[in-house]
Amino acid sequence: MMNNLDFTHSIEEWTHFFIPLADGTQLAARAWLPSDAVDSPAPAILEYIPYRKRDGTAIRDEQMHPYWAGFGYACIRVDMRGCGESTGLLLDEYLQQELDDAVEVIEWLTIQTWCSGKVGMMGKSWGGFNCLQVAAMAPAALKAIVTVCSTDDRYADDIHYRGGALQLENFSWASTMSCYMAKAPDPLLLPDTWRQQWLHRLENMPFLAKQWLEHSYKDDYWKHGSINEDYNAIKAAVYCVGGWGDAYSETIPRMMQGLTCPKKALIGPWAHKYPNYASPKPEIDFLGEAKRWWDYWLKGIDNGIMAEPTIAAYIQDGVPPQASYDVRPGIWVEGSQWPIQTSRIDLQLSSSGQLVETGDSGQVTVNSPLTTGAASGEYCIIWCGPDFPTDQRQDDANSLCFETTAMIEPVSILGGAVFNAVVTSDQKSGQMALRLCDVAPDGSSTRITYGVLNLAMRGGLDKPQSLIPGQGMDITIKLDDIGYEIPQGHKLRLAISTAYFPLLWPAAQKGNLSLDLSTAQLSIPCHDRTGQLTRDLGQGYVCPVNKITEIRPETHTRVTQTNAANGQQTTVIDDVFGEFTFVDHGLTVGDVCREEHSILPHDPNSATSFCKWHSRQARPGWEIDVYTSLKVTCDANNFYLDASLEALENGQQVHQKTWQEQVPRGFA
Numbered sequence: 001m002m003n004n005l006d007f008t009h010s011i012e013e014w015t016h017f018f019i020p021l022a023d024g025t026q027l028a029a030r031a032w033l034p035s036d037a038v039d040s041p042a043p044a045i046l047e048y049i050p051y052r053k054r055d056g057t058a059i060r061d062e063q064m065h066p067y068w069a070g071f072g073y074a075c076i077r078v079d080m081r082g083c084g085e086s087t088g089l090l091l092d093e094y095l096q097q098e099l100d101d102a103v104e105v106i107e108w109l110t111i112q113t114w115c116s117g118k119v120g121m122m123g124k125s126w127g128g129f130n131c132l133q134v135a136a137m138a139p140a141a142l143k144a145i146v147t148v149c150s151t152d153d154r155y156a157d158d159i160h161y162r163g164g165a166l167q168l169e170n171f172s173w174a175s176t177m178s179c180y181m182a183k184a185p186d187p188l189l190l191p192d193t194w195r196q197q198w199l200h201r202l203e204n205m206p207f208l209a210k211q212w213l214e215h216s217y218k219d220d221y222w223k224h225g226s227i228n229e230d231y232n233a234i235k236a237a238v239y240c241v242g243g244w245g246d247a248y249s250e251t252i253p254r255m256m257q258g259l260t261c262p263k264k265a266l267i268g269p270w271a272h273k274y275p276n277y278a279s280p281k282p283e284i285d286f287l288g289e290a291k292r293w294w295d296y297w298l299k300g301i302d303n304g305i306m307a308e309p310t311i312a313a314y315i316q317d318g319v320p321p322q323a324s325y326d327v328r329p330g331i332w333v334e335g336s337q338w339p340i341q342t343s344r345i346d347l348q349l350s351s352s353g354q355l356v357e358t359g360d361s362g363q364v365t366v367n368s369p370l371t372t373g374a375a376s377g378e379y380c381i382i383w384c385g386p387d388f389p390t391d392q393r394q395d396d397a398n399s400l401c402f403e404t405t406a407m408i409e410p411v412s413i414l415g416g417a418v419f420n421a422v423v424t425s426d427q428k429s430g431q432m433a434l435r436l437c438d439v440a441p442d443g444s445s446t447r448i449t450y451g452v453l454n455l456a457m458r459g460g461l462d463k464p465q466s467l468i469p470g471q472g473m474d475i476t477i478k479l480d481d482i483g484y485e486i487p488q489g490h491k492l493r494l495a496i497s498t499a500y501f502p503l504l505w506p507a508a509q510k511g512n513l514s515l516d517l518s519t520a521q522l523s524i525p526c527h528d529r530t531g532q533l534t535r536d537l538g539q540g541y542v543c544p545v546n547k548i549t550e551i552r553p554e555t556h557t558r559v560t561q562t563n564a565a566n567g568q569q570t571t572v573i574d575d576v577f578g579e580f581t582f583v584d585h586g587l588t589v590g591d592v593c594r595e596e597h598s599i600l601p602h603d604p605n606s607a608t609s610f611c612k613w614h615s616r617q618a619r620p621g622w623e624i625d626v627y628t629s630l631k632v633t634c635d636a637n638n639f640y641l642d643a644s645l646e647a648l649e650n651g652q653q654v655h656q657k658t659w660q661e662q663v664p665r666g667f668a
Contacts, residue, residue, distance in 0.1 A: 008071055009069070009071065010036075011069040014033070019108055024087075028086045030061065030076075031077070041117070042073055043074070043116050043118040043298035043299060044073070044074045044075075045075045045076070045121070048130060049079070050080045050126060050181075053078075054084055055587060058582065059545050059546075074112075074114055081101060085185045092208065093129075093154075094133060099137060102130060106134070107141070119143065119298075120143060122146040124273075129150045129225070143298055144296075144298060146293060147239070155222035156461055159173045160173075163454060164454035165500075166454075168503065171609045171611060175629065176611075179615050182205065182628065202655040210661050216464075216666035237262040240252045240265045241265070241267075241286070244481075248272075253265075253416065264310055265338075266311075268284065269483075271381035271387075278540065280327055311334060313332070313333055313414060313483050315333060316483055317329040318490060320444055321389065330483070331532055332532060333483075333531050340414060344526060348360075349517050351364065353403065354404070354405075366498055367512045370599050373500035375395045376389055376447075377389040377390065383575055385556025393443065396445050396493065398497060400495070400515070402493070404492045409488055410486060412526060413449075413524055415482075417478070417479040417524045418478050419477045420519070422473065425467050426511045430507050430509070431506075432452065433500035434496055435447050439492070441490070449479045449480045452500060455507075474519075498513050502599070508634075508665060549580060549581045551581065555576045557573070572596050595609075610631045621650075623648075625648040626646070630642070638665060
């Protein structure tokens with residue numbers, strides 16, 4: 001595929017304007033349109049997110065939207081209510097108000113003289129979520145979406161819970177959003193109202209960490225906005241894009257099985273990034289691929305995209321464990337179902353610690369130190385620092401492990417492995433973490449994929465039930481889908497642990513988990529590497545962006561420390577997002593975040609999570625500083641949340657709020 005610049009249209013940019021809503025709210029927007037759109041109306045492409053068009057995603061927006069505008073599309077980037085220069089309040093993720101606003105924006109687009117009446121919607125992460133959710137509302141003008149790094153199930157695998165187990169990312173993200181939501185509108189755009197609008201937001205800031213923590217299983221709160229509750233509701237064509245290095249890799253295979261609308265999928269090796277400037281490489285011509293989708297569904301150009309196999313997926317070569325990767329070598333394959341092929345390797349567990357064709361009877365028991373999981377890496381690799389899982393040997397040593405003999409020939413995995421067993425706990429709560437690892441001849445262990453389960457959710461994420469000590473439980477754990485080749489001479493290891501910190505908050509009790517070997521089965525989907533992709537996915541391209549002046553570079557570090565006196569393990573994450581000035585309008589912005597997550601090896605009530613942010617906005621004579629912090633601790637029955645928000649204008653405090661909340665653990 002070519003990513004040339006043979007644009008068919010000259011374009012114009014509207015840097016700031018408002019879209020009015022029926023209730024009087026004004027949504028701030030930025031747009032790139034073909035210059036002749038009034039005379040030759042164009043289909044509209046909407047991106048609708050909370051991340052501030054003026055500064056937060058300004059560079060990313062400039063890298064993408066002008067491209068499609070140059071090929072005859074009106075590209076509209078809208079800030080949700082309560083964000084950037086938009087009026088109103090943002091009170092939570094994916095509220096019905098958010099989705100209703102989006103539908104109203106789509107209706108507004110269709111009546112503009114420069115719009116053809118057909119609308120597409122796209123976005124990554126939050127924007128990928130809500131374009132699925134809006135599509136489920138089936139507005140007539142919405143013909144197609146491109147959803148990147150998103151999920152169809154807000155509870156199963158978003159940043160709050162995983163397999164029913166509470167993630168520490170639940171708290172880190174709450175602190176992140178509090179800081180983002182507390183930023184001020186730009187006075188250059190709202191000279192008369194920015195301060196009043198800003199203070200109104202600060203005074204009405206929701207305590208998101210508490211809201212999310214109060215729903216410890218998949219109740220109606222999480223079912224809202226989870227489009228897998230009714231896949232049939234979506235009529236628009238859906239293109240799902242993501243990567244094996246992303247937290248939401250599990251979602252695309254699930255949607256390919258569940259969606260009944262026209263659909264297509266592309267799964268690369270990438271982390272939480274758009275594939276045209278992805279990490280790890282190879283990058284692809286995502287802008288051109290999306291254009292093909294828009295051309296077919298919004299312009300009626302039969303370019304053959306729907307005649308191609310439905311799914312293109314990347315099988316990564318086996319690699320040594322590293323905290324970050326510049327490139328993941330591999331091959332692209334394609335097919336029209338998931339899994340693409342039906343062959344599987346079925347293995348059982350032996351008492352001698354092997355993965356074999358015929359297993360043993362008897363029981364084995366695991367009770368992992370709560371520090372197990374130090375090599376897990378970041379749940380959602382957004383910033384692309386040293387965040388990938390590192391060498392798994394220490395986590396393996398803390399786990400119950402079973403492995404194959406050395407591979408006689410390479411084996412390619414493509415799909416999601418499934419583990420079944422009967423297990424027994426001696427406590428009233430517990431969790432299991434399973435990892436498949438590639439063990440090299442030198443002993444290094446690379447995590448291929450993983451899956452976790454809060455044992456209270458063994459009957460379903462919306463059907464929690466307490467554990468009965470001593471009573472056997474049938475459990476099924478599906479590990480994340482993956483594309484990975486195990487090299488010849490390497491071994492495949494299954495590691496089972498009862499803790500996975502700091503990715504998961506520990507269960508309320510630390511207990512022994514016994515596994516009935518006669519019931520344990522591991523099924524792994526394979527691929528023979530035939531049916532390789534023949535079409536060219538092109539090279540990554542980004543549009544030129546407006547000039548910035550760097551003041552402080554971006555850096556990311558992740559360090560795990562162990563206290564020799566008591567064994568306490570602490571993971572410290574420092575994210576410095578740089579500081580720079582937009583030359584065209586003079587706004588300087590910068591953000592710094594620190595996370596600290598610590599635990600003792602044998603005391604689940606010692607778990608602590610702390611996250612703090614500092615955000616700065618400035619022009620000569622005007623400076624805004626926002627500080628947020630959140631500390632979370634627990635005992636066997638409750639979580640304890642201690643949070644703060646402070647806002648300063650020109651060095652003077654204009655707002656301060658603290659929260660001290662106690663939340664029952666529920667099933668977490």
